[in-house]
Amino acid sequence: MAHIHEHKDDLIKRVRRIAGQVEAVERALESDADCAKTLHLVAAIRGAVNGLLEQFIDAHAREHVAHPDLSDEDRAQGVEDLLLAIRRYAK
Template structure:
């Protein structure tokens, strides 16, 4: 997965940002913060995870489905992997 390695630093920054957001929710719960504030923190996490998923979907589609160097079999496999991930994510 060369496309993952090429963007490793950016992906790690996103994941670490999400981890920080999860920690903020934990702190909010521990400190019995206002419900609305906590709700906004959770919504921010969802948005961040959606952005991360979008980045992975795009990279996978470009590398494993749309790349002109791929055989028809490789494209079919890449598409099936992508569809499985989308199905899991959307449930």
């Protein structure tokens, strides 16, 4: 999974930002913050996670489905892995 290793620092930064956003929701709940403020914080988390997922889907599709050096078997496995992830996300 060299494609993940190449972008490891960026991915870790994104995950840490998401963790910070989750902590902000926790702080908002603990301090009885306004409902609208908390709602916006949760919506921001969803957007951030969607962006992270999009980055992974893109990288996976390019490296494990569309890469010209893949065997048919590897390509089929890449498609199955991608579809499984999408199904889990869609639930």
